[in-house]
Amino acid sequence: MSMPPASPSDSQPVRSTSKASKLSKQLKTQLEPELLRAVPLDRALAGWGRHWETPDSGMFNVDPKNYKLSQPSKSVDVFLSHDWASNGKQKFLSLLIVYNSRAAFLACLAVSVLVGVLRGYGVLPDEGWTVVIGHGSYLLVFLFWQRLRTLVCRPLTVFLDKLCVAQHDEELKQKGIEGIAAFLLSSQQLMVLLTPRYFTRLWCLLEMATFMKDSERQRSIHVMPLKTAVLFLLASGCWFFLAICWNVSSAVIRPSLVGSAKSAEMWSQVPILAGLMLLLSGALLPFVFYLGMGLVADLERIPRQLANFRLDDAKCFCCSNNHRHPHNGSRLQCDRKLVYNTLKQWYDDVESKADHLETFSRLVREELAPSIALLVGGVTLPLSYTVFTVGASNLPYLADHLAVWIAYVHSGSSGYALFAFTLRAVADWGTVPLASMLAVWISNPLLKAGLRLRSRWCATIVTQSIVVFVVVMVWAPTQVVLGLTEQGDLRPVALFLFWLAVLLALHSPLGTRGLASALGEKPGTIAAKGKEDSAMDDIVQEKTVATGMGREVAVQESLAVEACVFCNIL
Numbered sequence: 001m002s003m004p005p006a007s008p009s010d011s012q013p014v015r016s017t018s019k020a021s022k023l024s025k026q027l028k029t030q031l032e033p034e035l036l037r038a039v040p041l042d043r044a045l046a047g048w049g050r051h052w053e054t055p056d057s058g059m060f061n062v063d064p065k066n067y068k069l070s071q072p073s074k075s076v077d078v079f080l081s082h083d084w085a086s087n088g089k090q091k092f093l094s095l096l097i098v099y100n101s102r103a104a105f106l107a108c109l110a111v112s113v114l115v116g117v118l119r120g121y122g123v124l125p126d127e128g129w130t131v132v133i134g135h136g137s138y139l140l141v142f143l144f145w146q147r148l149r150t151l152v153c154r155p156l157t158v159f160l161d162k163l164c165v166a167q168h169d170e171e172l173k174q175k176g177i178e179g180i181a182a183f184l185l186s187s188q189q190l191m192v193l194l195t196p197r198y199f200t201r202l203w204c205l206l207e208m209a210t211f212m213k214d215s216e217r218q219r220s221i222h223v224m225p226l227k228t229a230v231l232f233l234l235a236s237g238c239w240f241f242l243a244i245c246w247n248v249s250s251a252v253i254r255p256s257l258v259g260s261a262k263s264a265e266m267w268s269q270v271p272i273l274a275g276l277m278l279l280l281s282g283a284l285l286p287f288v289f290y291l292g293m294g295l296v297a298d299l300e301r302i303p304r305q306l307a308n309f310r311l312d313d314a315k316c317f318c319c320s321n322n323h324r325h326p327h328n329g330s331r332l333q334c335d336r337k338l339v340y341n342t343l344k345q346w347y348d349d350v351e352s353k354a355d356h357l358e359t360f361s362r363l364v365r366e367e368l369a370p371s372i373a374l375l376v377g378g379v380t381l382p383l384s385y386t387v388f389t390v391g392a393s394n395l396p397y398l399a400d401h402l403a404v405w406i407a408y409v410h411s412g413s414s415g416y417a418l419f420a421f422t423l424r425a426v427a428d429w430g431t432v433p434l435a436s437m438l439a440v441w442i443s444n445p446l447l448k449a450g451l452r453l454r455s456r457w458c459a460t461i462v463t464q465s466i467v468v469f470v471v472v473m474v475w476a477p478t479q480v481v482l483g484l485t486e487q488g489d490l491r492p493v494a495l496f497l498f499w500l501a502v503l504l505a506l507h508s509p510l511g512t513r514g515l516a517s518a519l520g521e522k523p524g525t526i527a528a529k530g531k532e533d534s535a536m537d538d539i540v541q542e543k544t545v546a547t548g549m550g551r552e553v554a555v556q557e558s559l560a561v562e563a564c565v566f567c568n569i570l
């Protein structure tokens with residue numbers, strides 16, 4: 001967290017009353033039941049993320065009513081760790097991806113299948129516009145899943161400093177801040193909303209340290225870099241837009257053929273449609289890739305920071321303001337002493353006589369840095385989120401294919417003819433999602449490589465051209481063969497399966513390792529010598545035991561931001 005207002009944080013003076021100096025010299029690991037609070041995630045996300053905006057630079061004007069949104073709770077599902085100076089909207093969108101995108105994907109899948117069945121049986125008109133229902137369900141669940149799930153099960157509870165630490169009473173506020181370790185120790189999971197600033201803030205580091213101090217809790221660290229979330233949304237937005245344009249254009253050019261089986265007549269229109277899409281892509285993609293390159297450049301700063309990480313370099317509000325309240329000039333207690341004393345309890349290595357600050361700093365450099373480097377370094381974007389955001393763009397069109405399939409069954413087809421028809425329909429529908437997943441897979445490393453070119457626009461054009469070429473190579477041959485072959489011919493299915501195998505191979509440990517080598521990613525250059533292999537395995541196998549400093553480290557499982565996140569969430 002790193003808090004603003006109510007919290008112990010960098011950006012606010014909260015804890016700085018003279019009364020505070022009489023309080024403990026260590027953070028409390030236990031709190032009074034009334035003060036140990038959590039807020040349902042749907043409330044923390046309410047108002048389009050308004051609780052994630054800082055009311056002013058010093059967080060002096062937080063609405064006291066916010067405290068009533070939280071409730072006393074013996075435990076907290078997720079401790080949301082972030083720094084308040086980073087973009088509030090990006091944090092809101094990152095949380096939507098982490099906690100809502102899977103549910104949105106599944107809801108869209110179920111609704112699209114239902115729409116297809118209802119169209120097939122004549123309950124709904126067999127028309128292309130019905131895919132709007134699938135798109136609408138995705139958007140609805142993506143935006144409001146946390147609120148919807150409260151209708152059927154208990155809400156996910158989170159710690160958000162601004163809502164869980166009292167703002168209206170100085171003494172309560174001080175107790176809450178000094179009890180931050182109690183909140184952390186009561187939390188089941190640490191969700192880090194990562195920015196380049198995160199590892200420079202003392203209170204953020206305390207939060208990370210609380211979860212890194214033992215191997216069991218390390219497994220509960222999850223990381224979503226804010227700029228990675230923006231990359232997902234950018235890619236997803238692009239594919240949703242292109243899919244909608246393709247289908248609308250198809251409906252305009254040959255309205256009578258939407259939803260019916262492909263015919264030679266329709267295939268004659270494909271070159272026109274493809275030309276339209278190329279024009280559209282040519283106009284849209286340069287800007288998208290230019291933005292993406294900026295995001296990747298920002299993410300690249302994080303591994304460089306961590307390579308030389310020292311806890312002593314971290315900043316906090318009190319030290320930055322000379323221990324004087326910026327508004328009234330009163331003396332501020334030093335948060336640094338408080339945090340250091342707490343870390344001493346957890347990281348004092350008596351055997352090696354190592355300094356507790358250096359022990360933690362080494363843990364970050366040697367164990368955490370490699371995983372973070374791979375996560376934000378542009379190797380690949382996590383597959384699960386790619387499926388739930390980008391892959392979802394073509395889900396609603398399942399309804400078209402399903403309606404046609406049902407009509408085919410009603411026409412009396414069975415046996416091999418039905419088998420072949422089904423597989424061809426899957427290949428027809430699945431080509432676009434496949435192409436989109438491959439495009440996303442190659443885009444991130446291409447953007448990273450493009451940063452080495454002097455001109456960003458030049459790199460953008462090169463990257464875009466390669467991505468468009470790959471998409472055409474995946475999509476066009478399958479579609480052409482589908483159009484040129486008879487219904488019983490499975491050659492287009494073979495092509496589809498080939499590209500599917502390529503996608504799975506690229507996401508396998510071997511594929512990721514190969515790409516990392518090609519890009520010159522060497523985790524060991526950031527971490528300790530000899531950890532190159534383990535760092536890479538960690539991220540791709542989602543399960544690792546690293547042994548630096550005699551500690552088991554399995555953070556990578558979480559750091560890979562894979563589907564395990566959802567086990568506790570959905």
Ligand SMILES: [Zn+2]
Nearest residue numbers: 318319334335
């Ligand atoms: Zn200080």
